[in-house]
Amino acid sequence: MSRLAARFAELKAQKTKNGGHKTALIPYVMTGDPSPEITLPLMHAMVAAGADIIELGAPFSDPMADGPVIQAAAERSLEHNTSLHDVFSVVTEFRKTDDKTPIVMMGYLNPIEVMGYQSFAQQASACGIDGVITVDMPPVEAGEYVPALRAKELDPIFLLAPTSTEERIKKLADVASGFVYYVSLKGVTGAATLDVSSVEEKVAQIRQYIDLPIGVGFGIGDAESAAKVAGCSDAVVVGSAIVKKMTLNDGKTEPERSIIIKEISDILSAMRGAMDDV
Amino acid sequence: MTQLIDKSVKQKPASVDYSAMPDERGHFGVYGGIFASETLMQALDELRDVYEKVKTDKEFQKQFDTDLAQYVGRPSPLYFAERLTQQVGGAQIYLKREDLNHTGAHKINNTIGQGLLAKMMGKKRIIAETGAGQHGVASATVAARFGMECVVYMGAEDIVRQAPNVYRMKLLGAKVVSVESGSKTLKDALNEAMRDWVTNVDDTFYIIGTVAGPHPYPAMVRDFQTIIGREAKTQMQEQCGCLPDALVACIGGGSNAIGLFHPFLKDESVAMYGVEGGGLGVDTGKHAAPLCAGSPGVLHGNRTYLMEDENGQIIETHSVSAGLDYPGVGPEHSWLKDIGRVKYVAATDDEALHAFHTLTQVEGIIPALESSHAVAYGMKLAATMTPEERIIINLSGRGDKDINTIAKIEGIQL
Numbered sequence: 001m002s003r004l005a006a007r008f009a010e011l012k013a014q015k016t017k018n019g020g021h022k023t024a025l026i027p028y029v030m031t032g033d034p035s036p037e038i039t040l041p042l043m044h045a046m047v048a049a050g051a052d053i054i055e056l057g058a059p060f061s062d063p064m065a066d067g068p069v070i071q072a073a074a075e076r077s078l079e080h081n082t083s084l085h086d087v088f089s090v091v092t093e094f095r096k097t098d099d100k101t102p103i104v105m106m107g108y109l110n111p112i113e114v115m116g117y118q119s120f121a122q123q124a125s126a127c128g129i130d131g132v133i134t135v136d137m138p139p140v141e142a143g144e145y146v147p148a149l150r151a152k153e154l155d156p157i158f159l160l161a162p163t164s165t166e167e168r169i170k171k172l173a174d175v176a177s178g179f180v181y182y183v184s185l186k187g188v189t190g191a192a193t194l195d196v197s198s199v200e201e202k203v204a205q206i207r208q209y210i211d212l213p214i215g216v217g218f219g220i221g222d223a224e225s226a227a228k229v230a231g232c233s234d235a236v237v238v239g240s241a242i243v244k245k246m247t248l249n250d251g252k253t254e255p256e257r258s259i260i261i262k263e264i265s266d267i268l269s270a271m272r273g274a275m276d277d278v
Numbered sequence: 279m280t281q282l283i284d285k286s287v288k289q290k291p292a293s294v295d296y297s298a299m300p301d302e303r304g305h306f307g308v309y310g311g312i313f314a315s316e317t318l319m320q321a322l323d324e325l326r327d328v329y330e331k332v333k334t335d336k337e338f339q340k341q342f343d344t345d346l347a348q349y350v351g352r353p354s355p356l357y358f359a360e361r362l363t364q365q366v367g368g369a370q371i372y373l374k375r376e377d378l379n380h381t382g383a384h385k386i387n388n389t390i391g392q393g394l395l396a397k398m399m400g401k402k403r404i405i406a407e408t409g410a411g412q413h414g415v416a417s418a419t420v421a422a423r424f425g426m427e428c429v430v431y432m433g434a435e436d437i438v439r440q441a442p443n444v445y446r447m448k449l450l451g452a453k454v455v456s457v458e459s460g461s462k463t464l465k466d467a468l469n470e471a472m473r474d475w476v477t478n479v480d481d482t483f484y485i486i487g488t489v490a491g492p493h494p495y496p497a498m499v500r501d502f503q504t505i506i507g508r509e510a511k512t513q514m515q516e517q518c519g520c521l522p523d524a525l526v527a528c529i530g531g532g533s534n535a536i537g538l539f540h541p542f543l544k545d546e547s548v549a550m551y552g553v554e555g556g557g558l559g560v561d562t563g564k565h566a567a568p569l570c571a572g573s574p575g576v577l578h579g580n581r582t583y584l585m586e587d588e589n590g591q592i593i594e595t596h597s598v599s600a601g602l603d604y605p606g607v608g609p610e611h612s613w614l615k616d617i618g619r620v621k622y623v624a625a626t627d628d629e630a631l632h633a634f635h636t637l638t639q640v641e642g643i644i645p646a647l648e649s650s651h652a653v654a655y656g657m658k659l660a661a662t663m664t665p666e667e668r669i670i671i672n673l674s675g676r677g678d679k680d681i682n683t684i685a686k687i688e689g690i691q692l
Contacts, residue, residue, distance in 0.1 A: 061592040062465060062577060064472045065315045071459055083589040109313060109576045111590030136313045136576065140303060161317040163479060168319065186317055187477040 050272030190240030304493020383675030411443025413487030488531025492579030503537025555597030556624030
């Protein structure tokens, strides 16, 4: 069983306060933001604070689907010339002491395209990445991409949106694995408004056709919204709200990094608590 | 006995069915496609379906033709540049005068088409990205004419170097949003427009200004721009009774070039040259010439040649001309390069500036800095040809918008 499947099975077996099953908490951080040294200790700290899966960003110069917070994170990361190789290195290090927590890489297609799908899949799998979200790779273009990932037991994780039609949802069932990422609103990452009832409705529609865990992201910024979304999904993704903390300092020294790590851990602990109370 | 095949000879152009491109999912060979985020997929599908319908809809085409004639002022003249021809001393040089269109460039051909589509689809709000500002002005123009709200995204750097166009857009009632991210030029404006579209996809029509973006934009924008080549073909026939021997056009995203080239692609005797922004020189790395010096990748919804580093990050481009300052290019050009039908070359900033002055002084026509790149290469090319041969240079826009840039380069305070 893959790390992702094992983790979702484990959570399903655990009960929340009101008898539902536990929902995965998935924090997103950008590799190398704000400094190359922070990513590894931050990943371990997030697990300690209650993260079940880590979404690790690979920076791209032109992040069209992201709002200003994640855009700025990519720019900071690229100041250190962070590449896919750096993402692989930090995951290799992480795996030395944590072989359980699934890691999903999230990024844009071009760096993967330039590396070559097969070479990418080979290296991503070897370092211990479990799934890959490529924002600008829709199923219709994924004819060579999906088999390349599958061959190395990587889950291709696709996104669905409020605008996804029934037909598109059905088609996704053929290619997706790991989990499905539902983009909770029309907009970019970090947008403000989240309409929980429409999320509930759409998640229910997706479940009719796709038998995979459903994660919800975009627009979830605090414990309250995390708890609400946890009530109707299998995973809650939080990105911009914690990436904002990367601007507290430039993460060059140990004390600076500790400040950022503590702030992010506090946010995640609060979310974890609220989600488990649902 | 054994037939030797010269592998260096590319596929014979005449065997290619150019009108069959792109395929139904927007592919030109391996290029093009739909690499967009899920939120936009439904809107792109809808746009593709509506566009497929209007392509053969007589009413729509009639409205489009009427607007081009009565509002844009088409056909634009094909002008024999006699003094320039004499000065260069080679092939006869003809200029396709897109600079004489309403709003001063070829961009209006496309915004008229997409504006009509937006109206037909009941959209109340138009967004656009712009580099030199010509597409922004052309979009603001149709928005004013149709009574729609218009937001134009423009890189902060371009806002400075194309100040007259910024003011024109504002006069036309558009909101111009300064984009401060990345290199603060055209590519970043495109990113920001995409973000707007994702957020406001229900009521907003995104008018992309060039033959790039996800399908159906490259095919749709091309189709609206082929009026340039269709007219030029007829005009050359009327004036000289023949086809031209060569076509020359500048390439940023490549919409004016594909507009001129496309109707001639199957005419084997017509050579074609796409001129990219050579900046300080293609060998300096400071340029905007992905077809000359880039490699294939995926950006802004399609696979195409890009200026990128070894990690797949997009690199900053340089060109004196804001309209050419773009790290990608329309996917059809990438395909035409690979099959060898069109030759892609570059003109440097200096060559373009020299051509700008030459055309202004010899013919009394002030060309846009973008078009000056085509003029620069066209002059060079003509000099290598015989006086019996004819070339058409696409004068894609007028240079009024560039006088501040030119004055600054020459150290003149206006």
